[in-house]
Amino acid sequence: MPGDFTTEAAALGTEARHWRRACAALGDLDIGAAAGAWRELESYLGVSVRSSLTAQARRLTALADRVLFSLQASQTAADLQAARSELLAVRRRYARAEAVVDFYSDAVNTRTNPRIAAVLRGLDTLAVDSMDRVLRPLGIDTPPVLTYLDKGMGASILRAGARLWDASLSPAAAIKITRHNLWQPTSLVHETGHQVAHLTGWKTELAATLHETLLPHSELAADTWRDWASEVAADVYAFVLLGFAPVPALSAVVDGPSRAVFRMPIGDPHPIAALRVQFNVALCRSWFGAGEWDALGARWMARHPLAKARPEVAAVIQASLPLLPAVVDTCTRRSMQAFGGVSLATLADPRRVAPAELNRLADRAGPSLYTSSYLQRQEPMRILALTVLRGLESKTAPIEMETWLRRVGGERSKAA
Helix, strand or coil: CHHHHHHHHHHHHHHHHHHHHHHHHHCCHHHHCCHHHHHCCCHHHHHHHHHHHHHHHHHHHHHHHHHHHHHHHCCCHHHHHHHHHHHHHHHHHHHHHHHHHHHHHHHHHCCCCHHHHHHHHHHHHHHHHHHHHHHHHHCCCCCCEEEEEECCCCCEEECCCCECCCCCECCCEEEEEEHHHCCCCCHHHHHHHHHHHHHHCHHHHHHHHHHHHHCCCCHHHHHHHHHCHHHHHHHHHHHHHHCCCHHHHHHHHHCCCHHHHCCCCCCCCCCCHHHHHHHHHHHHHHHHCCCHHHHHHHHHHHHCCHHHCCHHHHHHHHHHHHHHHHHHHHHHCCCEHHHCCECHHHHCCHHHHCHHHHHHHHHHHHHHHHCCHHHHHHCHHHHHHHHHHHHCCCCCCCHHHHHHHHHHHHHHHHHC
């Protein structure tokens, strides 16, 4: 059947050349995102992301070349069938690699507007600083961060080093910032908390320690909080660096009808919204004493009475509420191997972001609060917390936040 062999070989050659061109084109990153948007990335971040994506395109192109070589060397129908199997594998890998390139291209493209680009560069800087506070004393390298703007209620993170759709590793932590919280970006530090928990091994240790602490009091609470450890860790990380500032934004995002705030889907790592808010209130109360967080907690209890929860959800909440002080102590005051044998509060003392301390910082800084390069380097987390709290009474986006973020982002760009 020489005619059939020749026809099939020619057809496969056409397909293989198509996918070879497609694989090579993945490396032209300026097709997916504007060249100007790529230039808005800090230099190391841009090089890291671009080099990872172009390397993947080169690997795919090499695989496509191997298929073409196999086709040229084919002598039998069985050879063609083997080459076709290789070609289909290349096509599958291309689809996964394309998803990765599209994800990063879409993220970078949110920087085509110079105004937003400067703000996002500032958020990149703050994200790195928030991780550096804990990772640097532990001798752990802080990964680069790419923040991007997107719709939706909640922020999210694709961790640096996470396995991507095409089996490659994420070259940077990609953090989604929601549009509605752009000027109240405390969720940024919740997401970097996920990265820190992963790099230090805190998530696993915290899960075991919470279970050990709560088990003598309630098996139900012990099992449930162990399953919530990853999100608990991220909330606690945001608290120790920003204090009360993340709590109003969190309560706004997770609020809704009582049936929603009492939801407890199987396998969901997020605590029940009604209980999560009370846990964050308990963090503030434990470290700062009485304050406006108590009123927020009371409003939630009145807005969402426990009687509206399903019996199995109510049981978890009833078992957990009296144990919240123990959960707070375990998360913040308990020594952890993940933190070199000390507590998280030893590395990042929450008392520095108590409202009174933030006000003292503002009083000492005066007009230089948002203009001092020294304060920008030394106190970015406290300035962020203070600015968010100040903006809670404003009906419009606080100009101080945008101006400061653009300054942070602009100075980093110039330094690079």
